[in-house]
Amino acid sequence: MWLGLFLALLGIVLLFVGVDAWVHFNIWQSRIKIGRYSNDQQWQQAIQIRAQSWLKNMPVTKLTDNSRLLLWDMLRGNYKRSTIQIWQKAALYIGLIDLAEATKNNELRVEVRNSIQGMFNADGTWKIKPKEMDWVMMSHAVIRIHGREFPEKFQPAFEETYALIQTLKGADGLIAYKKHMPNYRYVDTLGFICPFLTHYGLKFNKPEAIELAYQQIESFHQHGMMAQEFLPCHSYQTSTQLPVGLFGWGRGLAWYAYGLMDMYLALPQNHPYHSKLEEKIQRFVDSVLKFQNADGSWGWLIFDESSRKDSSTTAVLGWVLSALPHVLQNQKTNEALQKVKQYLQSVTLRNGAIDFSQGDTKAIGIHAQTFELLPFTQGFTLRMQAHMKYQTKE
Template sequence: MIAYVSILSVLLLLVLAVVCVDAWRFLGTLAGRFHIGRWQDRRAWQEALARTASSWTRRMPAVPRRDQGRRILWEMARGTYADAAIQGWQAAGLFLGLHAYAADRKDEALKEKLRRSLEEHELVKNYLDVPYPERWEVDRLLLDYAVLEAGCRGADQVAEASAALLESLRTGAGTLAYRRRQPGMRYVDTIGLTCPLAAACAVHTGKEEYWNLAVKQVEEYDVALLPGSSFPAHGFEMERGYPLGLHDWSRGLGWYALGLCELYRLMARHGRPEAAGMARRILALAEELLPLQKKNGGFGW
């Protein structure tokens, strides 16, 4: 009888722990939404964002693999709650955004803090400790780009490792696959994740081929644009050019815009003639997106 009571007590405690963790995340999300959208001063809002983002540079909150708030503790115990690849590009976005903010504010102290944090970031250090580029996926390439943009110590070593990873993703078509097991597929995520890095590698290594790779990766995707539009499909099949998924997926449009804008910035900075072509694409995309902007300044899903 005592054994049954003990087992039941343990099970009840486990269930209670799972429920409490789920409730804690729900309440934290709810509390975090207070005051959102009520900022009257844009600069004050940006400064508040920067303070929170800056506090995350040492250890960013784990980004869940799935957008659901149930059985979180169980997911953590199984090791399926967070994912290093997702965390990599999320952290990259954080650092790139803060770097742009610091440049806009001419805040050299923040720039130096970002450099130090990136140099010590576990994902960056782990990458350099593993000499086999085929073990990494495309998701982490945006973090490498953030390292190069910040001018971190050992940037040349990162550029060399990044170039090796790009080569490991190159297919017979001469461009990069999102996943090695799908060499005949292309996804719009790759535009934002790889093209800026390829251009940065061209700058650091002096190899013209990486400029060409970045341009070809973008031009190759034209077959997957919505007819008469600048909106890219989520993916496409190389052999027949069949578009796959949505053309109006906001995050996909974001990946596409990120790739175009960063390429244009680097190309213009280094006097590349391809910058004009990127500018035309950016303007066409912006003109098509602006009529879809909501009154509050945001965009729908």
């Protein structure tokens, strides 16, 4: 009896240790010969092929920072979460769409469209109804596709997404990130909703959607920005109107930049908010370039030179630099962009995956300390490449 119990316990221990060992071994071996790409074309092809493969089999973006007893997290449901996965996949779609349009790659266009169509019912509604903010980014990916009934066919799904956004509206008329935190306005929300709202408003003649997007950004400028530099905090509290959380959080800068730049690019030049957004972009770029590392990266906490480098922040800010209009380009921005590309190449695994992105944030002030794969990074790197190599800036 005791022998049987001992062997059973030993088997359980070995199983837990084996899972940890397997995960760590895979990470270790994947980084052998990292960053060895002989030219830009080889690198771009590698990251594109990896992104396309992930559409069929997404890597897990971990919810936990734990590096031990991972099987226990898996069994308790603390290892991954579907809402994290959805914005990862949305970024892949956005990046591949930009690349397909820039290169006029019809085969890639068809592949992306076919993949996306599987998420919808025949009547154009979502198969899985959006219940979290993260789904809005997926709607942004879909609404940007044109041709073969895109995006009109999926207007019912966009209406569902817009309705979700309305359920998150607070007393100030602006959008909360989560229903259970109605008194905070997160910088993440700018990236999640403003690009979609702008495209939705333009495509379906809903000026109130564009107005909501702009006011969400403008309110953050009033209450959530640093006094010394034009850089956002993680959030602000609506009743005190004071910033809450870290200033200089890298991916917070990325969410802010995504919302600001995508809204700017979507609006026609004669729109009254276009020039206002351009002014904000210039101020943001002037500030953020001061904290770029010598190797082209930005850290997860940009004011701390010793903080770990974050590929996700670097990829999004690289895309922003690549998408700048001519009037905002100069030698400094161009050199910074080239450094970004060189850094991202240096952290690309031999299978084309870009490594060392900060994991998912748990809450205000509780930031991940794991730096691994993030499809979000892959998508924005493809966007950067599309702008750098193929598109003429306005």
